Amino acid sequence: MLSEVLLVSAPGKVILHGEHAVVHGKVALAVALNLRTFLRLQPHSNGKVDLSLPNIGIKRAWDVARLQSLDTSFLGEGKEEKPEQGDVTTPTPEQVEKLKEVAGLPDDCAVTKRLAVLAFLYLYLSICRKQRALPSLDIVVWSELPPGAGLGSSAAYSVSLAAALLTVCEEIPNPLKDGDCVNRWTKEDLELINKWAFQGERMIHGNPSGVDNAVSTWGGALRYHQGKISSLKRPPALQILLTNTKVPRNTRALVAGVRNRLLKFPEIVAPLLTSIDAISLECERVLGEMGEAPALEQYLVLEELIDMNQHHLNALGVGHASLDQLCQVTRAHGLHSKLTGAGGGGCGITLLKPGLEQPEVEATKQALTSCGFDCLETSIGAPGVSIHSATSLDSRVQQALGGL
Known part of the structure; x- marks a missing residue:
């Protein structure tokens, strides 16, 4: 497992054309919006997993030992192969109830907060399951995207989480080299990020189209038609x-x-x-x-x-x-x-x-x-999910992510 701090960002989205018509089998064009969600992941050794979402007022911590002792067979524990598209399926209602119990949220917790925490726990337990021991992590996620405005805020959250967790667990390599301010993953690695992000979106939305997480992963502009998604070549910003x-x-x-x-x-x-x-x-x-x-x-x-x-x-x-x-x-x-x-x-x-x-x-x-x-x-037409050096983020973002 990697030991360095990771800084990841992913864009929101807007529909350029095709709203509502797409439901009836027509083409829609979705484009990446240059308002981004930023994530800082810092490994540590205090035996806890900390999640802070200041935009929606969430700050939670879980004991790794307790999470490790869970019966996580429904998350695919014991599989040796690298996670592929079919590895993580939509959780059953019983499995979601188990995650709610683990989350430890009060009964009156807002739906937005509850779903954000459940998506995090699902991705953390699923992606990190191949580690010898679940990692202790401190994760802060801050967004320029208003929630619930149709701008893909949940997808940017899921994409950022998937990219950071896959990287820290070395399921995909860190593409950031010495001297880089920002870099992106390979096409193959982006496909894996997108597959896991879709599972996060399923936790939040139940039956999403996959457009939002695809736009947030790939960036630029995408064409969506009857369930098929393809990227437009060299779209202008x-x-x-x-x-x-x-x-x-x-x-x-x-x-x-x-x-x-x-x-x-x-x-x-x-x-x-x-x-x-x-x-x-x-x-x-x-x-x-x-x-x-x-x-x-x-x-x-x-x-x-x-x-x-x-x-x-x-x-x-x-x-x-x-x-x-x-x-x-x-x-x-x-x-x-x-x-x-x-x-x-x-x-x-x-x-x-x-x-x-x-x-x-x-x-x-x-x-x-x-x-x-x-x-x-x-x-x-903004770039998709990216990894940054600490010095490449402006002071406002650094402060929001915990005063880096």
């Missing part, structure tokens, strides 16, 4: 405004609403879904061209696609007055916006063309903030 309307939404109800509208008006809604699919495909084509030689004309096409998709999503019934307000405010500043994710509130993205004057960007952000929204400037 696009500058955006990310706006959180702070209006809560019920994803399940919104998905059901689209399905009901499709059943009620099939000749109207089916063509809308087909059109959204065409928008995703056209955007994929343009992004492919931009990877080679970006031009202003291509940004203008992306803006048109954004506008058309937003109108289609409103026609599907997943818009919201807050999102209309977001689009109106940015349009007044010559910018183009759409919802991202389930809709009904939540978040929206606004494309920023190259050469846009910073005072205009700041004026737009101020106008959105005045509406009661949270707004920040960031980018999409």
Whole structure:
């Protein structure tokens, strides 16, 4: 087992095009968001496993000896081969109850906190099972991603945990060499990270699509179609405004609403879904061209696609007055916006063309903030899960991860 401190980060995600249509067999484009979750893992010898999640107010510690004495056969104890895709299956309800008992959380603990702890314990016990003795570790995870906003915060958490635990247990090598500020794992190692991260997502979401953890692992832009995920080659890093309307939404109800509208008006809604699919495909084509030689004309096409998709999503019934307000405010500043994710509130993205004057960007952000929204400037197409040297992280992140 490695003895050095590991610093890992993984990005969140936004859906660029294909929301809701993807549920009905159409293409969706998901892109890595340059807001990241950071993890510090420090091995020690005090016989405890410490987990600190300051964003959600979790600080827990477990005795390694107690965890070691658990009957963990349901986690695959005793297998000698290196974990592969089928090694870790979805825990049964009885197994989840066992993990809840181990977690030792109070009955009134918030669901978000409970699921984060269960995902950690599951990954820790599963990945570290081949060690002669379970390792004593101190783990701090801090995120720039707001939880529950549809930005892939749980996936970035699971990916960061999987990467750090696999590395410290030497299931995959540490790719960081002397003099490196940041580095990434090989394709084969990233595939293993992604497989384990998906298990963490299963603990949190039950039956996830796998898109969020794939985007967080690989970064860039991904195409998702009927369960198949593939990476776009050399997608450009696009500058955006990310706006959180702070209006809560019920994803399940919104998905059901689209399905009901499709059943009620099939000749109207089916063509809308087909059109959204065409928008995703056209955007994929343009992004492919931009990877080679970006031009202003291509940004203008992306803006048109954004506008058309937003109108289609409103026609599907997943818009919201807050999102209309977001689009109106940015349009007044010559910018183009759409919802991202389930809709009904939540978040929206606004494309920023190259050469846009910073005072205009700041004026737009101020106008959105005045509406009661949270707004920040960031980018999409960010790198996937990465490992960092201590000196490569800025002081704000170092402080959040425990004053490194």
